[in-house]
Amino acid sequence: MALEIERKFLVNGEFRDEAVDATRIVQGYLCSAPGRTVRIRTRGGRAYLTVKGSAGPEGFSRYEWEKEIPVDEAEELLKLCEGALIEKTRFIVKQGDHLFEVDEFSGENAGLIIAEVELKSEDEQFERPAWLGEEVTGDHRYYNSFLSGNPYSGWRC
Amino acid sequence: MALEIERKFLVNGEFRDEAVDATRIVQGYLCSAPGRTVRIRTRGGRAYLTVKGSAGPEGFSRYEWEKEIPVDEAEELLKLCEGALIEKTRFIVKQGDHLFEVDEFSGENAGLIIAEVELKSEDEQFERPAWLGEEVTGDHRYYNSFLSGNPYSGWRC
8 A cells, every 4th residue: 555645835935946847737636535536637738646645644555546547548537527626837946855746737727836745754855945835734725636526716716 | 337227026926946146245325416426346266346326317227337356455445435325136037148146145134136137238138037116217215325325124114
């Protein structure tokens, strides 16, 4: 059983010049029930089906299972997904010993930028980049599965 | 896109002596939203993840996508499934040019026996076995995904 330990933050500032990689991601959810999500993702010419379990009480750890699948099959499966598809560019930024994944959303979630850092344990220390804003780990509104049903463009209405 | 065309019937009578194969199946649903189900199944030492789309208006055709996955991973994924797991024995019965899959449920769905025949088109003719009962094609109560949340043992209360 693979556990994912990560902390999630909003981004306030310019991070793009520090990025070592940028990839376009399109993803959707076959389901996003409490306790389990099934995600279809295309990313840089490859595609994946991912199952995630529920987060722990503080939102850090989630069971995650992933399989690569053919891109044309992923495109068929994306048509079955609920809600809106999520479109974003993922930038990779190195800071000290850690890699930050910074997702800049487009489409209906334009304006939202979220950074995630993966950790080996829930209390592991890491160097904070200057552009790292408020922590939103465990806040369900920033789950991509929530955004597919409740896009960021509607939050400010 | 693979389409599954099948008709489904209740079973009234003895079919086991005619079976050419019998396999134990355990399955669960990561989700069973209208329009899409994601199923995890173990069957005779192998395991599969299957996505099914919604049925056509008469319940005959459903989009279906399936990948074989390792059995140990399927067992982890079954723990994430909603509702009760479905346990059944699948018998294969040849009748004329067709194969009938006859599912005899156990556990919370004991007493229920359903036969399915796969067809090349929605109007293809087939020879009816003597034990074939009422047609229930398209009746959502006989979907395994419905049974996992509403087991047959509770129907008669």
